[in-house]
Amino acid sequence: MEETRFDELLEELNPAQREAVVHGQGPLMVLAGAGSGKTRVITHRIAHLLRSGVPGDNVLAITFTNKAAGEMKERTERLCGSSGPWVSTFHSFSAKLLRRHAYRIEPYDSSFTICDRDDCKALVKTILKEQNIDSQLWDPASLLSSISKIKNVRQGDDASLGSDYKHGQVLRDLYNLYTEAMRERNLLDFDDLLLLTVRLLEENEDLLERYREQFRFILIDEYQDTNSVQYRISSLLAKSHGNLCITGDPDQSIYHWRGADINNILNFEKDYPGARIILLEQNYRSTGNILATANALISRNIERKPKDLWTENPQGEPVRIYRFLNEMEEAREISTLLRSLIDAGTPCGDIAIFYRLNAFSRALEQELIYSNIPYAIVGGIEFFLRKEIKDLLGFLRIMDNPRDSESLKRVINVPPRGLGKGTIARLESVARELGKSLLDVALSEELDELFTTRQRKAIGGFRSIHHKLVDARKESASVEEILRAILRETGYERLLDGMGHEEAQERKTNIGELVGAAVEYDRNHPEGSLTGFLELTAILGDVDRWDRREDRVSLMTLHSAKGLEFPVVLIAGVEDGVLPLLRSDDAEPDIEEERRLLFVGITRAKQALYLTHTNSRQRFGQINQSIPSRFLGELTRPTDESVEHIELDAETRASLHGQRVRRLGFGRTREEDCLDELDIDPFADEDPFGDFFDGDEDPYLAGTRVAHEEYGEGEVVRTNGFGERRRVTVRFEDAGEKQFVISHANLRIIGFSSDS
DNA sequence: TAGGGGAGGTATCCG
DNA sequence: ACCTCCCCTA
Ligand SMILES: Nc1ncnc2c1ncn2[C@@H]1O[C@H](COP(=O)(O)OP(=O)(O)OP(=O)(O)O)[C@@H](O)[C@H]1O
Numbered sequence A: 001m002e003e004t005r006f007d008e009l010l011e012e013l014n015p016a017q018r019e020a021v022v023h024g025q026g027p028l029m030v031l032a033g034a035g036s037g038k039t040r041v042i043t044h045r046i047a048h049l050l051r052s053g054v055p056g057d058n059v060l061a062i063t064f065t066n067k068a069a070g071e072m073k074e075r076t077e078r079l080c081g082s083s084g085p086w087v088s089t090f091h092s093f094s095a096k097l098l099r100r101h102a103y104r105i106e107p108y109d110s111s112f113t114i115c116d117r118d119d120c121k122a123l124v125k126t127i128l129k130e131q132n133i134d135s136q137l138w139d140p141a142s143l144l145s146s147i148s149k150i151k152n153v154r155q156g157d158d159a160s161l162g163s164d165y166k167h168g169q170v171l172r173d174l175y176n177l178y179t180e181a182m183r184e185r186n187l188l189d190f191d192d193l194l195l196l197t198v199r200l201l202e203e204n205e206d207l208l209e210r211y212r213e214q215f216r217f218i219l220i221d222e223y224q225d226t227n228s229v230q231y232r233i234s235s236l237l238a239k240s241h242g243n244l245c246i247t248g249d250p251d252q253s254i255y256h257w258r259g260a261d262i263n264n265i266l267n268f269e270k271d272y273p274g275a276r277i278i279l280l281e282q283n284y285r286s287t288g289n290i291l292a293t294a295n296a297l298i299s300r301n302i303e304r305k306p307k308d309l310w311t312e313n314p315q316g317e318p319v320r321i322y323r324f325l326n327e328m329e330e331a332r333e334i335s336t337l338l339r340s341l342i343d344a345g346t347p348c349g350d351i352a353i354f355y356r357l358n359a360f361s362r363a364l365e366q367e368l369i370y371s372n373i374p375y376a377i378v379g380g381i382e383f384f385l386r387k388e389i390k391d392l393l394g395f396l397r398i399m400d401n402p403r404d405s406e407s408l409k410r411v412i413n414v415p416p417r418g419l420g421k422g423t424i425a426r427l428e429s430v431a432r433e434l435g436k437s438l439l440d441v442a443l444s445e446e447l448d449e450l451f452t453t454r455q456r457k458a459i460g461g462f463r464s465i466h467h468k469l470v471d472a473r474k475e476s477a478s479v480e481e482i483l484r485a486i487l488r489e490t491g492y493e494r495l496l497d498g499m500g501h502e503e504a505q506e507r508k509t510n511i512g513e514l515v516g517a518a519v520e521y522d523r524n525h526p527e528g529s530l531t532g533f534l535e536l537t538a539i540l541g542d543v544d545r546w547d548r549r550e551d552r553v554s555l556m557t558l559h560s561a562k563g564l565e566f567p568v569v570l571i572a573g574v575e576d577g578v579l580p581l582l583r584s585d586d587a588e589p590d591i592e593e594e595r596r597l598l599f600v601g602i603t604r605a606k607q608a609l610y611l612t613h614t615n616s617r618q619r620f621g622q623i624n625q626s627i628p629s630r631f632l633g634e635l636t637r638p639t640d641e642s643v644e645h646i647e648l649d650a651e652t653r654a655s656l657h658g659q660r661v662r663r664l665g666f667g668r669t670r671e672e673d674c675l676d677e678l679d680i681d682p683f684a685d686e687d688p689f690g691d692f693f694d695g696d697e698d699p700y701l702a703g704t705r706v707a708h709e710e711y712g713e714g715e716v717v718r719t720n721g722f723g724e725r726r727r728v729t730v731r732f733e734d735a736g737e738k739q740f741v742i743s744h745a746n747l748r749i750i751g752f753s754s755d756s
Numbered sequence B: 001t002a003g004g005g006g007a008g009g010t011a012t013c014c015g
Numbered sequence C: 001a002c003c004t005c006c007c008c009t010a
Helices: A006-010 A015-022 A038-051 A066-080 A090-100 A117-130 A140-153 A168-184 A190-203 A205-214 A228-238 A288-298 A327-343 A358-370 A387-400 A405-411 A421-434 A438-443 A445-450 A453-475 A479-490 A492-496 A501-524 A530-539 A591-602 A630-634 A650-664
Strands: A028-032 A059-062 A086-088 A217-220 A244-248 A276-280 A319-324 A351-355 A375-377 A553-557 A566-571 A605-614 A616-619 A622-625 A643-647 A704-708 A712-720 A727-732 A736-741 A747-752
Touching: A006 A015, A015 A038, A015 A276, A028 A038, A038 A059, A038 A066, A038 A217, A038 A244, A059 A090, A066 A086, A086 A090, A090 A190, A090 A228, A090 A530, A117 A140, A117 A168, A117 A405, A140 A168, A140 A190, A140 A228, A190 A205, A190 A228, A205 A228, A217 A228, A288 A319, A288 A591, A288 A605, A288 A630, A319 A327, A327 A351, A327 A358, A327 A566, A327 A605, A351 A358, A358 A375, A358 A553, A387 A405, A387 A453, A387 A479, A387 A492, A387 A501, A387 A530, A405 A438, A421 A438, A421 A445, A421 A453, A438 A453, A445 A453, A453 A479, A479 A492, A479 A501, A479 A530, A492 A501, A501 A530, A566 A591, A591 A630, A704 A727
Parallel strands: A028 A244, A028 A276, A059 A086, A059 A217, A217 A244, A319 A605, A319 A643, A351 A553, A351 A566, A375 A553, A566 A605
Antiparallel strands: A616 A622, A704 A712, A704 A747, A712 A727, A727 A736
């Protein structure tokens, strides 16, 4: 391969970027605004280090996703053709270290299994049952989050738990039981990966020395979203030599809820005195209009150092804000819009739709299917949570990690052969008495006399499957072969024939996908192992599983969108209660973080940005009025033309509904016809700045039937104005047209015009 | 023991 | 509207 010349690395970089790339020893913080090229800086900096003669093995780069890691590794290797630097996420890095030195973290061994949240929850439930604790009172999910908090905030030190937490004693006991159960089964959760890495380094001076020496240059991306344990890992490795380069943007910190601590980046200068600080403020990604809305929005955050991104890019089209009747219309109109963009030549792969909640993908998906638009949902209902997948993985897991009794319990009766709760309980008590693992007991023929004939027979069925799998594994190391053996020996696909055709088909497809993943793993990892495959299934995130090269419209949450960019971006459901998200019961939402979330979404867009919101939306099966997000009013300045508000006119809406209703044969058409034009003009008011959509309820679409004490029944003709001055005009049957200020209107909604 | 049916609770966001 | 859990029956 022809080597890239030194200065070629510095082309396509602005002076600030270049400075960061060529910075030598010592701490460096690159505070980079959205789209200002920090990813490019890191990549080029690594390449520059390698080209200056630093061996790849001495460079450790931490990225936010495994996908970013893969791309960066590939990129740097291409830029300088030399051996690979270490590039991975904190979690993958930790897993690698822990497997390598597993004998130092007893009772774990190197084939430990990484648990996803579902596995952890199941284990908590098991423990609660064992302890006879009512899982209604102690919700496993929130227990788990308390446990996670203990690990992250107190770094596993439960000493003073009793005083801090409500029900501290119980929590502390459960925490210890959980930890013990995980150790017994050779299982690690995501927090453990990080926490044990800290312990590994702290308790083994030789290892710490060794890795400090090895990783002479450390780079961490998205530093604003690191948590306290990750911070500790980086300190352990980097404090002594100080060759730590971090990049991040406090305005893009969106993971506070899972323990990320923005102070890590804010205190960097204090932690590393004399650190060089480089600001990147030129945005190369977005049009002027998109950037203007992003800047206007984020400037509303109080807890923030002011910073204005600028760009030399053209203004571009205005940002378009659409208002729709409900989520069905929203989905349909988005599809229509996409169809016209695609027909005009936009590749599907250039388009992305973001939303706050995974649940929003459903309505969109239906319409995209209907409109024949290829799409890919990133994340969402977890593939690895499907029953058939969990079953198959369960077998793989017990083959890899015989101590994983949770997985064993899952699969010991697959296919069903009458081995139920009673037998499992018996197996467990025998295991406890003899101090053996559950699998040992199940496989030991000499213990048969401890079971009834019936139980013996059922256990024997499992035993013979297990033996065959052990044989299969001896014959071939490939994951695919083991998986096929499992399918063969359990008769899994035959099992599916018993159920409804459609469901069986779907499950078979899923199984096919898993086999496909195994085949791919075997191909890409000639030195691979079952352990490696299982680690990937657990540790890969939603974005990691997504293949950008496919020409499809991408659907994902705003969180998943971090770090990506698309020429065309749509953000759906920009409503109060959704974005910012309000929980019915619980605490105040973190408005500033929600605002940053929208900021992240907006700044993903290169050419065109559409934000949509609806007038009503179904939640828990009930139709609720929705209010435009307060953030929509924060996107503009008084004279700004970077934003355009759009509403379907009545004719279009009626005809679309008509068509659609006929085509699909829907029965309910009523509320959807007869809507008059809505009069939305953001600049009609003297002061649209400020409380534009002030969060007041505004359910008055044209055509809504309302009742008034004095004037009787009537129909909404139009609404206009903003905030306090927003008015609704109603034509009453007897009293003629009247106008009301919405915030003081004494109107009751009684239906839609077509109801009568 | 297994699987259906009804009831009741329920949704963030994720490596 | 959907999923999980529990109870009841075969
Ligand atoms: N010096 C430059 N000249 C031209 N284009 C650049 C330059 N630096 C970066 N870009 C382009 O700008 C876009 C954003 O870059 P990059 O993804 O590195 O930004 P980022 O800072 O990581 O963004 P974010 O923080 O928003 O995820 C990319 O399309 C990149 O190719």
